[in-house]
Amino acid sequence: MVVTGSDLVRTYGQGDRTVRALDRVSLAADAGEFVVVRGPSGCGKTTLLLTLGGLLAPQGGHVELAGQDPYALSPQRRAELRATQVGFVFQQFYLVPYLSVRDNVLCAALAAGNASHAQRRADELIEQMGLTSRRDHRPGELSTGEKQRTALARAMLNRPPLLLADEPTGNLDEASAQAVMDALRQYAASGAAVVLVTHDPRWDRQAGRTVRMEYGRVVE
Amino acid sequence: MMTLRRLLWREILHRRLHFAGCVLAVAAAVACCAGTVLLLRSFDLQTESILADKRQASADAWAQFQDEMRKDMLKLGFNLMILHREHNLSDPEAQARTLSEDYAQKLAQAKPNTINHVLPFLQQKFWWPERNRWVTLMGTTGEVYIKSSQQKPMLQAVPQGGAILGYAIHKGLALAEGDMIEIDKRTFRVRQCLPKRGFDEDERVYVPLRAAQEMLKRPAQITGILAVNCHCGDPEDLLNIRSEVARVLPDTQVIEHHSKLLARAEVRSKSAREADREIERQAATRAELRRSRLSYGALLVPLGALGGAIILALLTFENVNRRRMEIGILMALGLTGGRIQAVFLAKAGVSALVGALAGYAAALAGVATWAPGAGGLAALAEPVLPLACAGGAILLSLAASWAPAQLAAGMDPAVVLLQEGA
Numbered sequence: 001m002v003v004t005g006s007d008l009v010r011t012y013g014q015g016d017r018t019v020r021a022l023d024r025v026s027l028a029a030d031a032g033e034f035v036v037v038r039g040p041s042g043c044g045k046t047t048l049l050l051t052l053g054g055l056l057a058p059q060g061g062h063v064e065l066a067g068q069d070p071y072a073l074s075p076q077r078r079a080e081l082r083a084t085q086v087g088f089v090f091q092q093f094y095l096v097p098y099l100s101v102r103d104n105v106l107c108a109a110l111a112a113g114n115a116s117h118a119q120r121r122a123d124e125l126i127e128q129m130g131l132t133s134r135r136d137h138r139p140g141e142l143s144t145g146e147k148q149r150t151a152l153a154r155a156m157l158n159r160p161p162l163l164l165a166d167e168p169t170g171n172l173d174e175a176s177a178q179a180v181m182d183a184l185r186q187y188a189a190s191g192a193a194v195v196l197v198t199h200d201p202r203w204d205r206q207a208g209r210t211v212r213m214e215y216g217r218v219v220e
Numbered sequence: 221m222m223t224l225r226r227l228l229w230r231e232i233l234h235r236r237l238h239f240a241g242c243v244l245a246v247a248a249a250v251a252c253c254a255g256t257v258l259l260l261r262s263f264d265l266q267t268e269s270i271l272a273d274k275r276q277a278s279a280d281a282w283a284q285f286q287d288e289m290r291k292d293m294l295k296l297g298f299n300l301m302i303l304h305r306e307h308n309l310s311d312p313e314a315q316a317r318t319l320s321e322d323y324a325q326k327l328a329q330a331k332p333n334t335i336n337h338v339l340p341f342l343q344q345k346f347w348w349p350e351r352n353r354w355v356t357l358m359g360t361t362g363e364v365y366i367k368s369s370q371q372k373p374m375l376q377a378v379p380q381g382g383a384i385l386g387y388a389i390h391k392g393l394a395l396a397e398g399d400m401i402e403i404d405k406r407t408f409r410v411r412q413c414l415p416k417r418g419f420d421e422d423e424r425v426y427v428p429l430r431a432a433q434e435m436l437k438r439p440a441q442i443t444g445i446l447a448v449n450c451h452c453g454d455p456e457d458l459l460n461i462r463s464e465v466a467r468v469l470p471d472t473q474v475i476e477h478h479s480k481l482l483a484r485a486e487v488r489s490k491s492a493r494e495a496d497r498e499i500e501r502q503a504a505t506r507a508e509l510r511r512s513r514l515s516y517g518a519l520l521v522p523l524g525a526l527g528g529a530i531i532l533a534l535l536t537f538e539n540v541n542r543r544r545m546e547i548g549i550l551m552a553l554g555l556t557g558g559r560i561q562a563v564f565l566a567k568a569g570v571s572a573l574v575g576a577l578a579g580y581a582a583a584l585a586g587v588a589t590w591a592p593g594a595g596g597l598a599a600l601a602e603p604v605l606p607l608a609c610a611g612g613a614i615l616l617s618l619a620a621s622w623a624p625a626q627l628a629a630g631m632d633p634a635v636v637l638l639q640e641g642a
């Protein structure tokens with residue numbers, strides 16, 4: 001397994017206002033697998049992704065990422081683990097506003113240890129995402145579809161074994177959304193584990209496996 | 221290649237106004253500090269040059285004073301006459317009281333400060349039987365005391381067997397140099413015929429003191445001493461001469477022929493003294509001005525530094541806050557807090573260097589405006605100031621942006637991304 005989360009518990013707030021975002025959730029993804037986690041807004045999908053990706057320590061349960069428990073590591077080592085093992089894509093893209101498309105993609109190489117092949121890889125991904133003519137544009141000059149493809153290229157730059165996508169198509173039109181889904185499926189097919197969380201039932205068919213979540217629990 | 225340095229430059233170029241604000245904050249702080257130092261230094265340089273001018277003026281005044289006094293003295297000749305206390309000048313018919321001849325020696329040995337020519341004389345109306353007329357017989361030795369060997373005697377001694385004739389005498393009797401004359405059965409050779417001097421002096425016949433004493437039957441006696449009371453040093457010494465002479469030579473009176481000169485000396489010495497006092501006054505005024513400037517500086521420097529630091533801290537906080545999402549995603553991509561912090565501290569460092577340059581330039585421009593001329597010299601006189609500005613600016617910037625950079629480093633990417641996503 002590339003990633004395994006078992007009996008994950010995460011609550012927010014205190015007393016009356018306690019929200020159980022993850023209530024003993026278990027989820028695993030293997031190399032080459034494309035898992036879709038579907039559930040309504042607020043059911044804990046983003047929390048689950050951040051926990052699996054080594055960004056948010058669970059209050060209960062256990063995460064194993066590339067054979068290690070990221071939360072048992074020092075913050076430095078955990079950051080390193082993220083840099084090399086995980087790619088993230090978010091609904092809001094989170095591109096650095098003052099960097100070009102190419103530089104945004106290369107941001108993934110900032111932490112992962114720079115190598116000249118990162119540049120070649122960036123150019124390949126930019127071409128693959130159909131962004132060649134947008135290479136030197138800033139995020140503000142891009143359409144939402146182009147922004148998300150830039151974010152995707154950034155997530156894939158270091159060829160992470162695990163790619164976590166949080167509603168990547170939420171802000172996109174049909175065609176762009178499909179392009180992103182195709183790229184994700186393709187990435188899974190190349191041997192990585194891809195976990196996509198969405199509220200949109202459209203993507204069920206395209207997933208290798210679909211898991212349903214409600215109120216912080218996996219229901220199917 | 222993508223590096224943190226590239227990230228830094230891209231951000232600076234993207235948010236130029238923010239960067240300009242940081243630079244301005246540092247520049248203002250540096251300008252306050254460097255400006256204060258440069259202004260004080262240029263003030264000191266001005267003070268030095270002003271005082272140097274005044275000192276020169278004072279030295280000139282004293283030199284001119286002494287030179288003029290010397291010239292006056294030369295014109296004046298003997299200006300002091302020391303006579304017996306009971307010698308009545310207003311009654312020429314009265315029997316003159318004489319002094320002992322050794323008084324001249326005594327005075328010379330006492331070496332009074334301002335007397336440098338001492339000439340004993342014996343003078344009395346004398347009937348010249350061979351020529352049937354009254355003359356003033358004047359017996360003198362050479363000068364017994366000359367203060368400085370460089371000084372020429374004021375009056376040559378009358379050589380043994382010689383006589384010097386006043387204008388009225390040689391004109392009236394048609395005598396010339398080299399003529400032999402007889403006075404009361406003594407023979408003298410005319411050594412010099414004096415030009416017209418006026419009144420009493422033209423009626424004089426100068427002979428050696430010894431001869432005069434014998435002719436007037438006053439052995440070892442003198443009428444008085446002629447002296448030159450010179451103005452060589454302090455003009456106040458002139459005023460003390462009476463008491464000094466009285467101490468050395470009892471039963472004498474001092475007659476001064478230099479009241480006009482004295483008055484002029486006093487005026488001149490006053491103006492020379494005034495020049496000295498002007499230096500002191502000027503020095504005191506400048507010192508007072510410097511103190512007040514220093515106290516302004518003592519206020520301005522910490523205020524400027526503190527103000528700059530606060531503005532820089534606020535601007536960095538604003539920068540960190542605005543870049544939350546960026547920080548969150550970079551951390552999600554595996555950047556550690558330490559490297560995030562480094563980005564902000566590096567930005568502070570760059571602001572500091574550019575700000576130090578701008579601030580130092582502004583300080584120079586300010587000093588050049590407020591203290592024209594001295595500004596460049598002040599800058600040259602403070603060669604390490606630019607380095608100190610750069611170093612100080614970097615320390616100030618790092619200190620001011622430490623807390624916000626720490627805040628950025630301590631951000632939890634999960635919290636940021638959850639919030640940004642909400």
Ligand SMILES: Nc1ncnc2c1ncn2[C@@H]1O[C@H](COP(=O)(O)OP(=O)(O)O)[C@@H](O)[C@H]1O
Pocket residue numbers: 012013019020021040041042043044045046047048638
């Ligand atoms: N920082 C937080 N403080 C309090 N409640 C939170 C916080 N973050 C998320 N939640 C709550 O936790 C639940 C799960 O959130 P999230 O994982 O974002 O769900 P989803 O991504 O499925 O919409 C939601 O009810 C949300 O309101």
Ligand SMILES: [Mg+2]
Pocket residue numbers: 042045046047166641
């Ligand atoms: Mg969500």
